[in-house]
Each structure stands twice: as C-alpha cells, then as structure tokens.
Amino acid sequence: MLFAGVDKKDAQRLKKFLDKHGLIAHEYPVFSEDSKVFFPVINNFSDDTFELEFVEKELPKKTTKSFSELVKDRFGDVPVRKSFDILGKIAVLEIPKELDKHAHEIGELFLKAYPHVETVVKKVGAHEGEFRVQKFEVIAGMPNFEAEYVENGCRFRLDISKMYFxxxxxxxxxxxxxxxxxxxxxxxxxxxxxxxxxxxxxxxxxxxxxxxxxxxxxxxxxxxxxxxxxxxxxxxxxxxxxxxxxxxxxxxxxxxxxxxxxxxxxxxxxxxxxxxxxxxxxxxxxxxxxxxxxxxxxxxxxxxxxxxxxxxxxxxxxxxxxxxxxxxxxxxxxxxxxxx
Ligand SMILES: C[S@@+](CC[C@H](N)C(=O)[O-])C[C@H]1O[C@@H](n2cnc3c(N)ncnc32)[C@H](O)[C@@H]1O
Structure with missing residues (x-):
C-alpha cells in the first residue's frame, strides 16, 4: 500500500488536500512514525506546498474488531480503561502508568477500531487551575486539539487543550x-x-x-x-x-x-x-x-x-x-x- 507522509505540523493541511482530491484509500489506517504522519493514498501525486515522503508499506486493512478486543489480542488482560471520550475526530484516552510505554501502540489500535477518529490523545494529569483545564498529549494520528462534536442536536467546536470540556x-x-x-x-x-x-x-x-x-x-x-x-x-x-x-x-x-x-x-x-x-x-x-x-x-x-x-x-x-x-x-x- 502507498502512504504519503508529512511532518506532523502539516498533517491537517495534507488531510484536507487529500480529502478534496479524493486521494485517500479509506480502507487503510493512518499511521504516525517519529515526527511524521502517513496517509494511505490511492496513487502518487505531487504538490509543491508539502514536503512529501512516499513509502510502500504492507498494513492490514482497517479491522472490525473492537478496541478492547484489539488491546486484549496485543497485551492480554491489561487494565486499559474501557471508558474513553470521542469528540468528533478526537478520542481522549486514559492510559494507566504501567502501559504508558505502549501509549503510541494503544493509540494506533484505537485508530484501527474507530476509523473516523483521526487523533488519539492521552490525559496527562487532572483538571487544573481557575479555568479547570486538563493537559493532553497526542499519542497517535494527527496532532490536533480542535474538536467539533454534536451533542443533543447542538454542534460544538472547542480546543480541548485550552478549556474545560x-x-x-x-x-x-x-x-x-x-x-x-x-x-x-x-x-x-x-x-x-x-x-x-x-x-x-x-x-x-x-x-x-x-x-x-x-x-x-x-x-x-x-x-x-x-x-x-x-x-x-x-x-x-x-x-x-x-x-x-x-x-x-x-x-x-x-x-x-x-x-x-x-x-x-x-x-x-x-x-x-x-x-x-x-x-x-x-x-x-x-x-x-x-x-x-x-x-x-x-x-x-x-x-x-x-x-x-x-x-x-x-x-x-x-x-x-x-x-x-x-x-x-x-x-x-x-x-x-x-x-x-
Ligand atoms: C467545570 S467548567 C464548566 C464549563 C462549562 N459550563 C461546561 O459544562 O463545559 C467551569 C468553568 O468556569 C470558569 N470559571 C472559573 N471561575 C470563574 C469565575 N470566577 N467567573 C467566570 N467563570 C469562571 C472556568 O474557566 C471553566 O470554564
């Protein structure tokens, strides 16, 4: 499968570009490596506004298994909290300390189980200060803290790193x-x-x-x-x-x-x-x-x-x-x- 990679800071922009031109191979997962995010693409393309890296990689198609099944397959019976929040394209997970070294891998499993999610973050600490803000770290997918989700028929946009939610x-x-x-x-x-x-x-x-x-x-x-x-x-x-x-x-x-x-x-x-x-x-x-x-x-x-x-x-x-x-x-x- 062909993947187009860019630096994390450009990932959001590339995703928009690929969506606009119908270039994403939706049946394959997005993955991140070092400082880059890689999108599955249906063919090669060029655009001067991106520093692109194309790689061929054999990855399985997105799975229909649930997140907990995937975690169990990989780590056995571990205490990954079953509760998580999904705000549109951002998922917020709690990773127990003993699994922190596997946070990225857990995030990747989440992306497989929830194909519409583009960013997985983990909670870092509790709500703090007068504004009751919590810290998050991106563990998989695109670096993005601006969420948009629907609740009771209302549409809400917010930056999860800057305010309580x-x-x-x-x-x-x-x-x-x-x-x-x-x-x-x-x-x-x-x-x-x-x-x-x-x-x-x-x-x-x-x-x-x-x-x-x-x-x-x-x-x-x-x-x-x-x-x-x-x-x-x-x-x-x-x-x-x-x-x-x-x-x-x-x-x-x-x-x-x-x-x-x-x-x-x-x-x-x-x-x-x-x-x-x-x-x-x-x-x-x-x-x-x-x-x-x-x-x-x-x-x-x-x-x-x-x-x-x-x-x-x-x-x-x-x-x-x-x-x-x-x-x-x-x-x-x-x-x-x-x-x-
Ligand atoms: C627990 S959050 C609830 C926010 C929102 N109602 C919700 O449900 O997501 C409490 C909010 O009160 C705000 N806040 C704290 N002290 C305040 C004050 N003295 N005057 C106005 N807002 C304040 C914080 O910035 C925070 O956004």
Whole structure:
C-alpha cells in the first residue's frame, strides 16, 4: 500500500488536500512514525506546498474488531480503561502508568477500531487551575486539539487543550434545558464554550440566556458556537469574572428566574453572588463534588449555610448524581428554589 507522509505540523493541511482530491484509500489506517504522519493514498501525486515522503508499506486493512478486543489480542488482560471520550475526530484516552510505554501502540489500535477518529490523545494529569483545564498529549494520528462534536442536536467546536470540556455531561445539560420554562431569564455562570446555554436555547424557549465565562479562549469558542448553531441575540456572552459581572448585570437587566452554577470544585464560594441575582422563587442548579457517604446531606448543608448568610431561604427540589470523578467521589447537581 502507498502512504504519503508529512511532518506532523502539516498533517491537517495534507488531510484536507487529500480529502478534496479524493486521494485517500479509506480502507487503510493512518499511521504516525517519529515526527511524521502517513496517509494511505490511492496513487502518487505531487504538490509543491508539502514536503512529501512516499513509502510502500504492507498494513492490514482497517479491522472490525473492537478496541478492547484489539488491546486484549496485543497485551492480554491489561487494565486499559474501557471508558474513553470521542469528540468528533478526537478520542481522549486514559492510559494507566504501567502501559504508558505502549501509549503510541494503544493509540494506533484505537485508530484501527474507530476509523473516523483521526487523533488519539492521552490525559496527562487532572483538571487544573481557575479555568479547570486538563493537559493532553497526542499519542497517535494527527496532532490536533480542535474538536467539533454534536451533542443533543447542538454542534460544538472547542480546543480541548485550552478549556474545560466533558461530553459525558450531555444528558445532564439536556435535563436542565428541559426544565427551562417559556420566557424565563436565565443566567449561566461558568459557561465555558457555552454547551449549557446553547442546549437550553435549542430545547426550550427562554426569553434570554446570559452566559459568563472567565477563560478568554473558552469565550472565543462560545462566540463561534453561538454562530454555528444559528443562535441570535437571545444569547449574551460575557467574558469575565462572575463576581464582577453579575452585579453589573443585575443593575442593567434585573434579577434572574434561573441560575446555573456548573463549577463543582469551588462553586460554593459563588452561592452568595447567585443568591443576590436570583428572583424570589427563582431556581438555582448548583454543582458540587461529594464523597459517596456525603450525598446529599453535605451538599444541602453547604447550601443552607450560605443561604442563611445571605438572608434567604431554600426550598429543596432534587439532587442528581451526574458523574463519578474519582474513587467514591461524585459530581452532584442540587436543584432548589430560593425564597426571598
Ligand atoms: C467545570 S467548567 C464548566 C464549563 C462549562 N459550563 C461546561 O459544562 O463545559 C467551569 C468553568 O468556569 C470558569 N470559571 C472559573 N471561575 C470563574 C469565575 N470566577 N467567573 C467566570 N467563570 C469562571 C472556568 O474557566 C471553566 O470554564
């Protein structure tokens, strides 16, 4: 089989070129070696804008075996996590330490099992800092961190290396979106690349959603996602700190019917801001990380304590466990009404 290789930095551009000219032999896998990515091509070609290297290589056609079968065939029973995320053409894997030296090979097996995936990355460390960003390393395929994926009928583009993301929250976002009543004024704090606001606007009919995000890169993608989902003026995107922006918003547009607080690690320190911005009988969706044994009581205690300090009371609606984030550690969403 003939493969056309280029330096990783040009791989994306070459892929576009090959797609455009119908040159890719789709039944064969893409592979990477050293600093180059090689695409299977149906014939030789030339283009002065690339430094091309053509190689003949006997590779089996793409397989129909599952990823875990391929891993088992190659490594036996090893603890490669069966859970992974696919965001369009990028797959995010967790590679256990003991298999790290085989990361590239595992990534190549993934590309075989999921032919539409072009890039496989591994997680390097946990979510960090104020922006809750995680580090990734490309282990196979094309070097690319910009993903585009579809969730609940919405299309999202984001750079996974520059902002928080979790496609596993799709059903939770829909759960919230479906609670939004016609003409509600919604405030989405910590809105990231805007998955919550856009899901709400696609599935319900609020009068407007105000979204506040601190990370400028996430804000940039939120603007783009607003455009590609054909959302109009009903979504107002603000790049800033909720502590600074919320009082200004309340002054200009008044209080909110519903407030979302998807910042489970430190969200409790923003409850005061949310209480100041919600209408009497308005609803707050507050996310928090809790150990198994603390669900839900510790969460309700934290909310009640903060409510007392803000001179409001809280009427509990429900709590929803929406994801395991560590050993016996869970993300929980508390839905409650605020009485002023
Ligand atoms: C857990 S992420 C959730 C992002 C998004 N809602 C989603 O579901 O993908 C929390 C977000 O809050 C942002 N953030 C942290 N502190 C903030 C603050 N004080 N004001 C506004 N945004 C903040 C972070 O940059 C991050 O994007």
């Amino acid at each position: 979790s496609p596993r929250l799709g059903s939770e976002r829909l759960r919230i979106a479906k609670q939004v009543k016609p003409d509600e004024k919604v405030l989405a704090m910590f809105s990231g690349y805007s998955p919550y606001p856009i899901t709400i606007l696609k599935h319900s009919k609020p009068c407007c959603v105000y979204a506040i995000e601190l990370n400028p890169d996430a804000h940039k993608y939120a603007l783009l996602n607003k455009e590609i989902n054909h959302i109009g003026d009903e979504l107002k995107l603000i790049n800033g700190d909720v502590v600074v922006e919320v009082p200004k918003l309340v002054d200009s547009v008044g209080l909110f019917d519903r407030i979302l607080m998807p910042l489970p690690k430190t969200g409790n320190s923003f409850l005061k801001t949310a209480f100041s911005a919600v209408k009497d009988k308005g609803i707050i969706h507050f996310y928090y990380f809790l150990k198994e044994e603390d669900i839900p009581n510790k969460g309700w205690e934290i909310i009640s304590k903060e409510a007392e300090k803000s001179n409001v009371s809280v009427e509990r609606i429900s709590h929803t466990v929406c994801g395991q984030v560590g050993k016996r550690l869970y993300r929980v969403c508390f839905d409650f009404r605020v009485l002023k």
